[in-house]
Amino acid sequence: MIKPIVIIPLRAAAGTLGRLADAFDPRQRRGLQRAMAQDVVAAARTLRPVPDVALVAEDPLSARRLAGRRGLVVEAAPGAGLNLHLACAVAILGAHRPDTAALVLAADIPMVQPREIVRLLRATAEHDLVVVPDRHGRGTNALAFRLARPPAFAFGPDSCLAHIDNANRAGLTVRVLELGSFALDVDGPEDLDLLRGSPGAPRTHAFLTGAGPDDEDAHQAAE
Numbered sequence: 001m002i003k004p005i006v007i008i009p010l011r012a013a014a015g016t017l018g019r020l021a022d023a024f025d026p027r028q029r030r031g032l033q034r035a036m037a038q039d040v041v042a043a044a045r046t047l048r049p050v051p052d053v054a055l056v057a058e059d060p061l062s063a064r065r066l067a068g069r070r071g072l073v074v075e076a077a078p079g080a081g082l083n084l085h086l087a088c089a090v091a092i093l094g095a096h097r098p099d100t101a102a103l104v105l106a107a108d109i110p111m112v113q114p115r116e117i118v119r120l121l122r123a124t125a126e127h128d129l130v131v132v133p134d135r136h137g138r139g140t141n142a143l144a145f146r147l148a149r150p151p152a153f154a155f156g157p158d159s160c161l162a163h164i165d166n167a168n169r170a171g172l173t174v175r176v177l178e179l180g181s182f183a184l185d186v187d188g189p190e191d192l193d194l195l196r197g198s199p200g201a202p203r204t205h206a207f208l209t210g211a212g213p214d215d216e217d218a219h220q221a222a223e
Protein backbone atom coordinates (compact mmCIF):
# COMPACT_ATOMS: atom_id res chain seq x y z
CA MET A 1 0.00 0.00 0.00
CA ILE A 2 1.28 3.50 -0.83
CA LYS A 3 1.91 5.43 2.34
CA PRO A 4 -1.00 7.82 2.97
CA ILE A 5 -0.65 11.40 4.10
CA VAL A 6 -2.48 12.89 7.08
CA ILE A 7 -3.07 16.61 6.74
CA ILE A 8 -3.88 18.58 9.88
CA PRO A 9 -4.77 22.29 9.65
CA LEU A 10 -3.73 24.47 12.55
CA ARG A 11 -4.94 27.97 13.04
CA ALA A 12 -2.67 30.49 14.75
CA ALA A 13 -3.10 29.96 18.48
CA ALA A 14 -4.21 33.55 19.03
CA GLY A 15 -7.34 33.03 16.93
CA THR A 16 -8.32 29.57 18.02
CA LEU A 17 -10.77 28.23 20.61
CA GLY A 18 -12.49 31.59 20.96
CA ARG A 19 -15.55 29.98 22.52
CA LEU A 20 -13.42 28.93 25.49
CA ALA A 21 -12.20 32.44 26.22
CA ASP A 22 -14.24 32.63 29.43
CA ALA A 23 -12.71 29.44 30.76
CA PHE A 24 -9.10 29.69 29.61
CA ASP A 25 -6.62 32.50 29.20
CA PRO A 26 -4.69 32.76 25.89
CA ARG A 27 -1.74 30.75 27.17
CA GLN A 28 -4.03 27.95 28.33
CA ARG A 29 -5.91 27.96 25.02
CA ARG A 30 -2.61 27.61 23.22
CA GLY A 31 -1.70 24.69 25.50
CA LEU A 32 -5.06 23.03 24.89
CA GLN A 33 -4.75 23.46 21.12
CA ARG A 34 -1.32 21.86 21.20
CA ALA A 35 -2.35 18.98 23.46
CA MET A 36 -5.30 18.14 21.19
CA ALA A 37 -3.20 18.36 18.05
CA GLN A 38 -0.57 16.19 19.68
CA ASP A 39 -3.20 13.50 20.39
CA VAL A 40 -4.32 13.59 16.74
CA VAL A 41 -0.75 13.39 15.41
CA ALA A 42 0.10 10.54 17.79
CA ALA A 43 -3.01 8.56 16.76
CA ALA A 44 -2.12 8.96 13.07
CA ARG A 45 1.44 7.80 13.68
CA THR A 46 0.34 4.46 15.15
CA LEU A 47 -0.86 3.36 11.69
CA ARG A 48 1.33 0.97 9.69
CA PRO A 49 2.85 1.93 7.38
CA VAL A 50 3.32 5.15 9.31
CA PRO A 51 1.68 7.89 7.24
CA ASP A 52 3.35 11.13 6.40
CA VAL A 53 1.95 13.90 8.57
CA ALA A 54 1.67 17.45 7.27
CA LEU A 55 0.61 20.36 9.45
CA VAL A 56 -0.89 23.23 7.46
CA ALA A 57 -0.15 26.01 9.86
CA GLU A 58 -0.46 29.73 10.21
CA ASP A 59 2.33 29.58 12.79
CA PRO A 60 5.01 27.38 11.20
CA LEU A 61 7.52 27.65 14.05
CA SER A 62 5.06 26.33 16.57
CA ALA A 63 3.90 23.65 14.10
CA ARG A 64 7.50 22.55 13.51
CA ARG A 65 7.87 21.68 17.19
CA LEU A 66 4.60 19.78 17.08
CA ALA A 67 5.42 17.90 13.88
CA GLY A 68 8.78 16.63 15.10
CA ARG A 69 11.63 15.88 12.77
CA ARG A 70 9.67 13.49 10.55
CA GLY A 71 6.70 15.78 10.04
CA LEU A 72 6.01 18.16 7.18
CA VAL A 73 4.94 21.73 7.78
CA VAL A 74 3.15 23.70 5.07
CA GLU A 75 3.19 27.39 5.87
CA ALA A 76 -0.26 28.97 5.50
CA ALA A 77 -0.68 32.71 4.92
CA PRO A 78 -2.31 34.07 8.09
CA GLY A 79 -5.92 35.07 7.59
CA ALA A 80 -6.41 33.49 4.15
CA GLY A 81 -8.87 31.02 5.65
CA LEU A 82 -9.02 27.28 6.13
CA ASN A 83 -10.41 26.39 2.70
CA LEU A 84 -7.74 28.29 0.78
CA HIS A 85 -5.05 26.94 3.10
CA LEU A 86 -6.12 23.37 2.43
CA ALA A 87 -6.47 23.85 -1.34
CA CYS A 88 -2.95 25.30 -1.56
CA ALA A 89 -1.46 22.63 0.69
CA VAL A 90 -3.06 19.81 -1.29
CA ALA A 91 -1.76 21.29 -4.57
CA ILE A 92 1.76 21.44 -3.12
CA LEU A 93 1.68 18.02 -1.48
CA GLY A 94 0.04 16.34 -4.51
CA ALA A 95 2.51 17.60 -7.08
CA HIS A 96 4.84 14.65 -6.65
CA ARG A 97 2.49 11.96 -5.34
CA PRO A 98 -0.94 12.24 -6.98
CA ASP A 99 -1.94 8.64 -6.17
CA THR A 100 -1.55 9.13 -2.45
CA ALA A 101 -4.59 8.87 -0.20
CA ALA A 102 -4.99 12.03 1.87
CA LEU A 103 -6.84 12.31 5.17
CA VAL A 104 -7.63 15.80 6.43
CA LEU A 105 -8.17 15.58 10.19
CA ALA A 106 -9.24 18.53 12.34
CA ALA A 107 -6.72 19.20 15.10
CA ASP A 108 -9.50 19.51 17.69
CA ILE A 109 -10.69 15.89 17.66
CA PRO A 110 -8.30 14.46 20.28
CA MET A 111 -10.39 11.34 20.95
CA VAL A 112 -9.70 10.03 17.44
CA GLN A 113 -8.87 6.31 17.49
CA PRO A 114 -6.34 4.68 15.14
CA ARG A 115 -8.71 1.86 14.17
CA GLU A 116 -11.22 4.42 12.93
CA ILE A 117 -8.53 6.29 11.01
CA VAL A 118 -7.89 2.94 9.28
CA ARG A 119 -11.62 2.65 8.47
CA LEU A 120 -11.53 6.10 6.91
CA LEU A 121 -8.45 5.21 4.90
CA ARG A 122 -10.04 1.99 3.63
CA ALA A 123 -13.13 3.89 2.49
CA THR A 124 -10.99 5.94 0.10
CA ALA A 125 -10.52 2.79 -1.99
CA GLU A 126 -14.21 2.87 -2.96
CA HIS A 127 -15.16 6.55 -3.00
CA ASP A 128 -13.57 9.70 -4.38
CA LEU A 129 -14.50 11.59 -1.24
CA VAL A 130 -15.34 10.43 2.26
CA VAL A 131 -16.86 12.98 4.65
CA VAL A 132 -16.83 12.40 8.42
CA PRO A 133 -19.43 14.59 10.14
CA ASP A 134 -19.29 16.08 13.62
CA ARG A 135 -21.64 14.86 16.35
CA HIS A 136 -24.33 17.29 15.20
CA GLY A 137 -24.23 15.97 11.63
CA ARG A 138 -23.61 19.47 10.30
CA GLY A 139 -19.88 20.18 10.50
CA THR A 140 -17.03 18.22 8.95
CA ASN A 141 -14.36 16.78 11.21
CA ALA A 142 -12.44 14.82 8.56
CA LEU A 143 -12.24 14.30 4.80
CA ALA A 144 -10.49 11.60 2.78
CA PHE A 145 -9.64 11.61 -0.94
CA ARG A 146 -6.76 11.06 -3.38
CA LEU A 147 -4.40 13.98 -3.80
CA ALA A 148 -5.01 13.85 -7.56
CA ARG A 149 -8.77 14.40 -7.05
CA PRO A 150 -9.24 16.78 -4.14
CA PRO A 151 -12.68 18.13 -3.28
CA ALA A 152 -13.65 21.79 -3.20
CA PHE A 153 -13.10 22.54 0.47
CA ALA A 154 -16.16 24.08 2.10
CA PHE A 155 -15.42 24.30 5.82
CA GLY A 156 -17.76 26.73 7.51
CA PRO A 157 -21.48 26.59 8.35
CA ASP A 158 -23.16 23.32 7.33
CA SER A 159 -19.94 22.10 5.80
CA CYS A 160 -21.00 18.46 5.72
CA LEU A 161 -23.79 19.20 3.27
CA ALA A 162 -21.61 21.66 1.36
CA HIS A 163 -18.89 19.04 0.88
CA ILE A 164 -21.46 16.55 -0.39
CA ASP A 165 -23.05 19.09 -2.77
CA ASN A 166 -19.69 20.20 -4.13
CA ALA A 167 -18.62 16.61 -4.72
CA ASN A 168 -21.86 15.76 -6.51
CA ARG A 169 -21.51 18.80 -8.74
CA ALA A 170 -17.92 17.86 -9.57
CA GLY A 171 -18.90 14.27 -10.43
CA LEU A 172 -17.02 12.78 -7.48
CA THR A 173 -18.48 9.76 -5.72
CA VAL A 174 -19.04 10.63 -2.08
CA ARG A 175 -19.77 8.74 1.11
CA VAL A 176 -20.65 10.05 4.53
CA LEU A 177 -18.95 7.92 7.18
CA GLU A 178 -19.93 8.37 10.82
CA LEU A 179 -17.05 7.52 13.13
CA GLY A 180 -17.63 7.77 16.87
CA SER A 181 -14.13 8.82 17.86
CA PHE A 182 -14.14 11.61 15.25
CA ALA A 183 -17.49 13.05 16.30
CA LEU A 184 -16.45 15.34 19.15
CA ASP A 185 -14.61 18.46 18.04
CA VAL A 186 -13.78 20.80 20.87
CA ASP A 187 -15.33 24.20 20.31
CA GLY A 188 -17.11 25.27 23.49
CA PRO A 189 -17.46 24.39 27.20
CA GLU A 190 -20.07 21.68 26.54
CA ASP A 191 -17.60 19.86 24.28
CA LEU A 192 -14.98 19.97 27.02
CA ASP A 193 -17.47 18.51 29.49
CA LEU A 194 -18.13 15.62 27.11
CA LEU A 195 -14.43 15.13 26.56
CA ARG A 196 -13.69 15.08 30.30
CA GLY A 197 -16.08 12.15 30.72
CA SER A 198 -14.73 10.18 27.77
CA PRO A 199 -11.81 7.81 27.25
CA GLY A 200 -8.88 8.42 24.91
CA ALA A 201 -7.18 11.75 24.25
CA PRO A 202 -4.40 11.10 26.82
CA ARG A 203 -2.45 14.31 26.28
CA THR A 204 -5.57 16.45 26.31
CA HIS A 205 -6.80 14.81 29.51
CA ALA A 206 -3.38 15.34 31.10
CA PHE A 207 -3.51 18.97 30.11
CA LEU A 208 -7.03 19.43 31.48
CA THR A 209 -6.21 17.81 34.81
CA GLY A 210 -3.11 19.89 35.17
CA ALA A 211 -0.82 16.90 34.82
CA GLY A 212 0.40 17.89 31.39
CA PRO A 213 2.75 20.70 30.46
CA ASP A 214 1.14 23.89 29.29
CA ASP A 215 4.36 25.29 27.96
CA GLU A 216 4.50 24.84 24.22
CA ASP A 217 8.21 24.04 24.18
CA ALA A 218 7.44 21.01 26.29
CA HIS A 219 4.93 19.72 23.74
CA GLN A 220 6.77 17.55 21.29
CA ALA A 221 4.65 15.20 19.18
CA ALA A 222 5.17 11.52 19.85
CA GLU A 223 7.51 10.09 17.24
Ligand SMILES: Nc1nc2c(ncn2[C@@H]2O[C@H](COP(=O)(O)OP(=O)(O)OP(=O)(O)O)[C@@H](O)[C@H]2O)c(=O)[nH]1
Nearest residue numbers: 009010011016017018019056081082085106107108
Ligand atom coordinates in the same frame (compact mmCIF):
# COMPACT_ATOMS: atom_id res chain seq x y z
N1 LIG B 1 -4.52 26.38 8.65
C1 LIG B 1 -5.70 26.79 9.18
N2 LIG B 1 -6.34 26.00 10.05
C2 LIG B 1 -7.53 26.44 10.54
C3 LIG B 1 -8.11 27.67 10.17
N3 LIG B 1 -9.30 27.81 10.83
C4 LIG B 1 -9.45 26.71 11.56
N4 LIG B 1 -8.38 25.87 11.41
C5 LIG B 1 -8.19 24.55 11.99
O1 LIG B 1 -9.31 23.77 11.58
C6 LIG B 1 -9.78 22.93 12.64
C7 LIG B 1 -11.22 23.27 13.02
O2 LIG B 1 -11.21 24.56 13.56
P1 LIG B 1 -12.56 25.28 14.01
O3 LIG B 1 -13.23 24.48 15.07
O4 LIG B 1 -13.33 25.65 12.84
O5 LIG B 1 -12.05 26.66 14.58
P2 LIG B 1 -11.10 27.02 15.79
O6 LIG B 1 -9.78 27.42 15.24
O7 LIG B 1 -11.03 25.95 16.81
O8 LIG B 1 -11.78 28.31 16.37
P3 LIG B 1 -13.25 28.52 16.96
O9 LIG B 1 -14.12 28.78 15.77
O10 LIG B 1 -13.06 29.69 17.84
O11 LIG B 1 -13.64 27.27 17.71
C8 LIG B 1 -8.74 23.11 13.74
O12 LIG B 1 -7.74 22.15 13.49
C9 LIG B 1 -8.19 24.52 13.50
O13 LIG B 1 -6.90 24.70 14.03
C10 LIG B 1 -7.40 28.48 9.24
O14 LIG B 1 -7.82 29.56 8.83
N5 LIG B 1 -6.20 27.99 8.76
Ligand SMILES: O=C(O)[C@H](O)COP(=O)(O)O
Nearest residue numbers: 139140141155156159187
Ligand atom coordinates in the same frame (compact mmCIF):
# COMPACT_ATOMS: atom_id res chain seq x y z
O1 LIG C 1 -17.29 21.98 9.52
C1 LIG C 1 -16.47 22.78 9.88
O2 LIG C 1 -16.27 23.87 9.32
C2 LIG C 1 -15.56 22.39 11.03
O3 LIG C 1 -15.98 21.19 11.63
C3 LIG C 1 -15.55 23.45 12.07
O4 LIG C 1 -16.85 23.66 12.54
P1 LIG C 1 -16.99 24.32 14.01
O5 LIG C 1 -16.51 25.74 13.87
O6 LIG C 1 -18.40 24.15 14.35
O7 LIG C 1 -16.05 23.51 14.84
